[in-house]
Amino acid sequence: MEIKVEDFNLEATLESGQVFGFTKDSRGRYEGVIFGTLVQLYQDREFLSIEGNGSAVSEHSIRTYFDLDHNLTILYRLLCEDNHLRSIYHRLRGLRIIRQEPWEALACFIISSNNHIKRIQRIRRNLSQAFCRSEFRFPEACDLVSSDERTLRELGLGYRAPFLLSAAGYVSASPVNFNHIRETSYEQAKSELMNFPGVGEKVADCVLLFGFQKYEAFPVDIWILRAMRKLYFRGRKVSGEKVRAYGQKRWGLYAGYVQQYLYYAAKSGMIKL
DNA sequence: GACCAGGTCATCA
DNA sequence: TGATGACATGGT
Numbered sequence: 001m002e003i004k005v006e007d008f009n010l011e012a013t014l015e016s017g018q019v020f021g022f023t024k025d026s027r028g029r030y031e032g033v034i035f036g037t038l039v040q041l042y043q044d045r046e047f048l049s050i051e052g053n054g055s056a057v058s059e060h061s062i063r064t065y066f067d068l069d070h071n072l073t074i075l076y077r078l079l080c081e082d083n084h085l086r087s088i089y090h091r092l093r094g095l096r097i098i099r100q101e102p103w104e105a106l107a108c109f110i111i112s113s114n115n116h117i118k119r120i121q122r123i124r125r126n127l128s129q130a131f132c133r134s135e136f137r138f139p140e141a142c143d144l145v146s147s148d149e150r151t152l153r154e155l156g157l158g159y160r161a162p163f164l165l166s167a168a169g170y171v172s173a174s175p176v177n178f179n180h181i182r183e184t185s186y187e188q189a190k191s192e193l194m195n196f197p198g199v200g201e202k203v204a205d206c207v208l209l210f211g212f213q214k215y216e217a218f219p220v221d222i223w224i225l226r227a228m229r230k231l232y233f234r235g236r237k238v239s240g241e242k243v244r245a246y247g248q249k250r251w252g253l254y255a256g257y258v259q260q261y262l263y264y265a266a267k268s269g270m271i272k273l
Numbered sequence: 274g275a276c277c278a279g280g281t282c283a284t285c286a
Numbered sequence: 287t288g289a290t291g292a293c294a295t296g297g298t
Contacts, residue, residue: 158294221279
């Protein structure tokens with residue numbers, strides 16, 4: 001299947017550290033699972049080709065997953081009007097925030113804390129292989145509940161093993177709570193997520209942004225902290241909390257999107273830190 | 274072989 | 287309320 005896409009940058013979207021289950025081959029083709037179906041993706045300018053097994057995925061689910069029907073005109077205006085962000089806009093236009101499945105987002109961002117992206121990907125793959133006999137399919141919460149801390153530590157989770165186990169237990173016991181988090185306000189949803197052990201401000205913001213499309217979330221990790229201090233605080237050592245409040249106030253409902261452009265730009269060296 | 278990583282938590286002043 | 291150190295592990 002081939003679909004026409006506007007304003008979409010597959011590479012920036014998949015390489016920007018928001019999702020950890022895709023691999024890229026030597027020809028630039030990405031492989032991963034979208035809403036339960038294993039697919040291969042390749043973009044050639046405005047054409048996105050999707051190959052899958054059997055009936056594969058529908059165009060609708062691809063458009064949903066990559067948020068392709070979200071008009072980003074306002075985001076682009078915000079980026080262009082900002083002297084610090086204009087060049088990032090020109091380099092990364094088309095980067096979109098994926099509509100990740102909430103459980104996978106929660107699990108992967110619990111794993112992400114104080115960890116390298118390469119290692120997050122590796123741990124995710126270890127979980128897939130151990131519980132799903134697949135390189136890409138991510139285990140459900142109920143699959144992990146029947147496991148134990150020692151097993152998870154052996155898969156590389158380290159001290160995060162009990163955190164993931166606890167989250168899996170909670171989620172598999174009452175999956176309906178995800179609907180509540182989706183429907184309630186950003187503040188309320190965040191405070192509920194932060195009841196999970198291993199979920200603090202930053203992880204909660206990532207889960208809300210990537211798993212629940214709460215675009216006012218502004219996750220502040222070490223890269224965002226460095227970039228924001230340099231660009232908007234004259235290098236002063238302001239706290240993550242101040243940076244988050246500033247980002248949310250400045251960019252409102254596009255704070256999460258701006259954050260993602262900034263993060264990828266900072267990590268890939270577009271911003272000199 | 275240090276230092277670091279899409280941080281969180283407990284502890285202490 | 288804010289500062290500090292421990293935490294597992296492997297990438298750089």
